[in-house]
Amino acid sequence: MSRILMLALTVMTALTAGDETPPAPTTVPVPAWSDLTDWLNGGAKGVSVVTLTPAGDQVLIGLPDRGLFASNDARKTWMPLGKDQAELTKKSWPCQVLFDPNDANSFWLASRTGAGLFATTDGGVTLTRVGNLEAISRAGIDVSDPKKKLLVVCRAEKERDLSRSINGGSFSKIGNKLPEQLLPITQVVVIDAKTWLVATGLPPAPNPKKKKEQEREAGIYRTDDAGASWLRCHKEGVGDAVLQRADRSLWWSVAGGERLLRSSNQGRTWTPVEGPTTCPTELPHGWIAAVKERQVMVSTNNGKLWQPLGPELPFFPAGILYAAKFNCLLAWRAPEMAGTEALVRFDLPEDLTTVIEVPPVRDLLVWNGDEEAKGGGWLWPEQAPMVKPAPAATAARVGKMGLAMHIEGVANGGFGWNWFGWFPKEAGSDVSAYEALVFSIRVDGAAKPTALRVQVKSNDNKGTAEVDLVPLYPSICDGRWHEVSVPLTTLRAGGQFNPATAWELAFNVSAPTAMTCDINVDEVGFTKTAKK
CATH class of the missing domain: 2.130.10.10 (YVTN repeat-like/Quinoprotein amine dehydrogenase)
Structure with missing residues (x-):
């Protein structure tokens, strides 16, 4: 009888243990005035x-x-x-x-x-x-x-x-x-x-x-x-x-x-x-x-x-x-x-x-739509209703102008901005002494990309490796502005890019199905201190 009683007590304990009320979740006080x-x-x-x-x-x-x-x-x-x-x-x-x-x-x-x-x-x-x-x-x-x-x-x-x-x-x-x-x-x-x-x-x-x-x-x-x-x-x-x-x-x-x-x-x-x-x-x-x-x-x-x-x-x-x-x-x-x-x-x-994000310093500013406003853009595929990169007041995060582009009806696409406008052919920014590419970006729309790859190209059209920003910045497509910093050592891990003649920022975007989104870019530059 004692073994039966002990078995019954063990079973009852196991059954009632699952009925215990779990501890209340810890609440973090919301900052308030x-x-x-x-x-x-x-x-x-x-x-x-x-x-x-x-x-x-x-x-x-x-x-x-x-x-x-x-x-x-x-x-x-x-x-x-x-x-x-x-x-x-x-x-x-x-x-x-x-x-x-x-x-x-x-x-x-x-x-x-x-x-x-x-x-x-x-x-x-x-x-x-x-x-x-x-x-x-x-x-x-x-x-x-x-x-x-x-x-x-x-x-x-x-x-x-x-x-x-x-x-x-x-x-x-x-x-x-x-x-x-x-x-x-x-x-x-x-x-x-x-x-x-x-x-x-x-x-x-x-x-x-x-x-x-x-x-x-x-x-x-x-x-x-x-x-x-x-x-x-x-x-x-x-x-x-x-x-x-x-x-x-x-x-x-x-x-x-x-x-x-x-x-x-x-x-x-x-x-x-x-x-x-x-x-x-x-x-x-x-x-x-x-x-x-x-x-x-x-x-x-x-x-x-x-x-x-x-x-x-x-x-x-x-x-x-x-x-x-x-x-x-x-x-x-x-x-x-x-x-x-x-x-x-x-x-x-x-x-x-x-609680406050400190934007990376642009030791070399190559485009911001204001004092550095030269350049030209490209888009692939170049078809309506897609719109290739162009300066727009609605795309500015800082100052008066930013770059605005629209992607629609494709699952794969690309676009870029050459801050010299491809002229003269020997033009280029020497970024050999810099540690990171920095820029601001905002992605919004009904169907956003699941991959957002970026690379830098030199004036011989040779590019760095492509780096996908989505794993690095999981909320990058949330419709808000984000500060992006990509170490040049990561970008230069592949490709035949010449750091002495950098002149173009290129993007490759993709999703499982056709995208419909607007992408804005502003304050493109390079910094001597890579973000940790």
Whole structure:
């Protein structure tokens, strides 16, 4: 009986073991923006300014009619600054904080309503009013002066309302040399004692009844002689405060959120930057982040290429800011915008390259449709409705043009682009010293290739070995742009290619059945460092 009982127990155990509930699968938390809104101090009404102390160990925020608050953890713990200044806590709209780079305890605070300018030398414990101007939109300080005596401020209430102080507080108007038809000034940047920038905002909406207002000019103006004369260096007004990067370049967003502008010569000239449109901020490694509608975008190559970072924001932000010590992004909603959340935080991974792809550097750029735009294409079989490679604006990943081609009705096909256009016959790029072929590619359509082979040809029509990109990049045909890097040692493992006279990129595509797809290629080049 004991053996029968033991057998029965063994059978029952085996049967019931399969009925056990399996452990719950491990869930990976989805990255999200966390709410830091200071409900206690009225922060839900919106945040008018956010900045970091020079050491980056404290976050400061401005709340209309509430004043300035500080946090040591970039979370929900906030303490008021300048509590003894009634003008700051009852009738104010903090809009800018300017720090002394040589003294972390000294900064200036501008307010667009009520008393216009305050200063502190004790980290904000006490804030003292500077001068008697009210409603200052923006201030600039010559930080190169050890005594910080030069202050330049603007007020957006009146035309050409620009004032200067050369003794740290007593102001006189100096806007009379600006054009009479200029729109109100909303931004000031002091580069040094004599070089300043001022900018207007958005022109008024068309109104036939107010013709004089329609004739007023927007723009960015620059002076090299402390306001004695001004030169218009850009015809559009700006929105956000300027971003002054570590490389000394200046970034502004066009008023109305149409595009970003970049200047590499202290504001003399401005170049449009395609992609996101507002809120530029600097990231580690020389990267830059900005916003397109509610999506944060990141560029690793000075604005040539942008990639999304994280989920969309819960509101259209007035600004974003990278806080290195807390390894996060902060974003805030302006008081003019309705909403509940007003300040949010997005925590970043320690290694940003885990969420942002770093495109390979093109040490030798052979085609990008812009500065390198020569060449000609071929297609096989060349039959309708197939379209051989040709420059097209819709095919650009970076800049204005990329290569577009269409494959349809065949199971096997080929195409290529010769970046010299096959002329002269002795032309060619010497790629002997380079490690990898690099380019951007996008494949989309109803019937995509299952094999996508690439090779490089020299001017004697001899090619390298063909390398299939699909096993190397399994998602390459997902309709999105991909950065491709193929080691030249792999390509040169076969064929009779002459690396001293490279001049053509060729593709061979195939699928079990007829394909219908569009293929775009951009930024073709070679790099001296192969991707690992």
